[in-house]
Amino acid sequence: MIEVRVEVPLGAADLRVEAGLPPAVTAVMGPSGAGKTSLLQAIAGLRRARGRITCGDAVFLDTERGVDVAPEQRRVGYVPQDAGLFPHLTALGNVRFGARGDQAQVETAIDTLDLRPLLDRRPATLSGGEKQRVALARALATSPRILLLDEPLAALDVELKERVLPYLMRIRDELRVPMLYVTHNVGEALALAGHVLLLRERRVEAQGRPLDLLSSPGLSVEAAAGIENLLPGRVVAHDAIGGVSRVELKGGIPLSVPLAAARPVGAPVMVAIRAEDVLVSSGPVKGLSARNVYEARVEALERTGADVTLRCALPAAPAPWLARVTPAAVEALALKAGQPVWLAVKSHSIRLL
Amino acid sequence: MLSRDEVEVVLFTLGVAALSTILIFPLGLGAALALSRYRGPGKGLIETLLSLPLILPPTAVGLLLLEAFSLRSPLGSWLAARGIEIVFTWKAVVLATGVMSFPLLVRSARTAFEEVDPQLVGLARTLGCGPAAAFFRVTLPLAGRGVLAGTVLAFARALGEFGATVMVAGNIPGRTRTLALAIFHDNQVGRDDRAAVLAGVTAALAFVALWTTEALTRRLRRRAEA
Numbered sequence: 140m141i142e143v144r145v146e147v148p149l150g151a152a153d154l155r156v157e158a159g160l161p162p163a164v165t166a167v168m169g170p171s172g173a174g175k176t177s178l179l180q181a182i183a184g185l186r187r188a189r190g191r192i193t194c195g196d197a198v199f200l201d202t203e204r205g206v207d208v209a210p211e212q213r214r215v216g217y218v219p220q221d222a223g224l225f226p227h228l229t230a231l232g233n234v235r236f237g238a239r240g241d242q243a244q245v246e247t248a249i250d251t252l253d254l255r256p257l258l259d260r261r262p263a264t265l266s267g268g269e270k271q272r273v274a275l276a277r278a279l280a281t282s283p284r285i286l287l288l289d290e291p292l293a294a295l296d297v298e299l300k301e302r303v304l305p306y307l308m309r310i311r312d313e314l315r316v317p318m319l320y321v322t323h324n325v326g327e328a329l330a331l332a333g334h335v336l337l338l339r340e341r342r343v344e345a346q347g348r349p350l351d352l353l354s355s356p357g358l359s360v361e362a363a364a365g366i367e368n369l370l371p372g373r374v375v376a377h378d379a380i381g382g383v384s385r386v387e388l389k390g391g392i393p394l395s396v397p398l399a400a401a402r403p404v405g406a407p408v409m410v411a412i413r414a415e416d417v418l419v420s421s422g423p424v425k426g427l428s429a430r431n432v433y434e435a436r437v438e439a440l441e442r443t444g445a446d447v448t449l450r451c452a453l454p455a456a457p458a459p460w461l462a463r464v465t466p467a468a469v470e471a472l473a474l475k476a477g478q479p480v481w482l483a484v485k486s487h488s489i490r491l492l
Numbered sequence: 493m494l495s496r497d498e499v500e501v502v503l504f505t506l507g508v509a510a511l512s513t514i515l516i517f518p519l520g521l522g523a524a525l526a527l528s529r530y531r532g533p534g535k536g537l538i539e540t541l542l543s544l545p546l547i548l549p550p551t552a553v554g555l556l557l558l559e560a561f562s563l564r565s566p567l568g569s570w571l572a573a574r575g576i577e578i579v580f581t582w583k584a585v586v587l588a589t590g591v592m593s594f595p596l597l598v599r600s601a602r603t604a605f606e607e608v609d610p611q612l613v614g615l616a617r618t619l620g621c622g623p624a625a626a627f628f629r630v631t632l633p634l635a636g637r638g639v640l641a642g643t644v645l646a647f648a649r650a651l652g653e654f655g656a657t658v659m660v661a662g663n664i665p666g667r668t669r670t671l672a673l674a675i676f677h678d679n680q681v682g683r684d685d686r687a688a689v690l691a692g693v694t695a696a697l698a699f700v701a702l703w704t705t706e707a708l709t710r711r712l713r714r715r716a717e718a
Contacts, residue, residue, distance in 0.1 A: 210617035237619025
């Protein structure tokens with residue numbers, strides 16, 4: 140358990156955070172200037188704060204008792220957005236920097252992030268994704284109590300993101316290091332985090348399980364707009380000639396997605412489909428180019444702005460799919476609750492997170 | 493080519509310049525680091541005061557030092573009571589050259605320290621370095637070129653220092669006479685040929701110092717970019 144109850148002096152208004160975070164991955168979200176980075180810095184001991192911060196058994200800060208542990212004794216792994224590698228050291232020199240001669244830990248970190256081919260290179264010659272992997276290894280090699288990741292993927296393009304994300308999942312699943320993960324990207328948060336801490340204007344606006352939080356009404360997660368269907372699954376196969384990868388969603392639902400060869404077979408993925416990209420048909424679909432067609436049943440219709448959102452139950456799916464149609468379509472198809480429908484999704488409107 | 497006395501002057505000058513550079517090195521780095529981190533009031537004033545020896549006539553600085561360390565002054569008499577005499581000894585030469593070259597070291601080093609990304613220093617802390625270890629493992633290596641350049645500039649300045657030295661140490665043959673003083677003296681007594689030789693020696697020494705730095709700097713840069 141990571142307990143944070145702090146006030147961080149920060150320009151005009153103090154950052155005030157009270158949160159109990161599970162010892163797993165917590166996504167820290169919120170608009171720019173909300174105080175996300177300052178929170179990480181306070182936990183790392185790089186920014187002055189008042190209050191109490193504990194991480195498992197370790198007390199980092201307890202102002203009432205006069206405890207303020209120096210950053211070098213907190214054992215936190217901090218990875219900033221730009222990786223922050225030491226330019227005068229090789230990749231290996233960077234990874235070893237904080238390991239205090241613990242060779243086994245260095246080797247584990249190098250293997251976890253597949254750094255063997257990069258060890259002699261200088262940071263200036265590494266790509267953005269490679270830099271992030273070296274920075275993650277450097278943090279891991281210190282056997283940190285917690286990883287503090289400040290938008291580690293934000294500077295990467297989509298393709299590089301997809302290459303680094305599996306490493307983060309590996310750290311989460313194999314090494315089981317708790318993480319605080321700052322991101323603007325809802326997809327990353329959902330793919331990695333079991334808990335979300337939402338900051339706004341230097342206060343905690345909400346916290347909880349990601350899906351609950353993101354689907355709760357009135358919650359202003361700008362980035363959440365447009366990704367209504369977030370479906371956990373697993374990569375099953377790659378078909379390079381066909382240009383598709385096959386994913387199996389929870390409940391055994393097969394799905395064809397654009398070729399994502401960077402994701403190893405068996406890797407867990409989060410599939411994102413916008414509600415407006417789900418086509419709805421009142422009868423069985425034949426001769427359509429869309430690769431993914433599913434039989435479903437309309438559970439509910441809901442007016443959302445100018446459109447209508449259909450909540451559709453797939454027999455095997457654990458949660459309903461959302462499809463957005465115009466009121467005209469509702470009328471033309473005579474859509475109503477309880478009615479059987481067929482849902483179709485083009486491979487290319489599917490994104491893997 | 494050089495007489496025995498002249499060789500002694502060259503060695504004395506090199507020794508004094510080296511010693512004053514070694515003595516001001518830790519002080520200068522400390523001052524540069526403090527200035528690069530300090531954000532409080534009076535920053536501009538402190539920086540100006542530290543740079544003052546650069547623009548004051550060296551003789552004025554020498555006069556101040558003479559007043560401060562002479563036997564009539566509290567500091568001078570306090571030191572004398574402990575058997576330490578400064579003015580008109582080789583120690584005064586070291587003092588004068590050190591004071592005159594100090595701002596050059598501080599200015600270069602401060603700029604170099606300011607260019608080190610503070611985030612990297614913070615990261616070094618999270619990776620287990622105390623403040624001192626973070627300085628030696630991150631700040632100093634990254635500021636290495638600027639620090640090196642400042643050190644060599646300070647050394648070269650010390651080699652050629654004249655005005656402050658002559659005020660506080662005099663021009664005593666075999667005791668406080670450096671190359672710069674010897675050149676002046678030779679010219680005054682009409683030995684322009686010897687003055688010219690010594691001037692050539694001074695130029696050669698300064699050239700070697702600067703050229704070595706350039707070479708080292710190029711190697712550091714290549715290493716950083718490799």
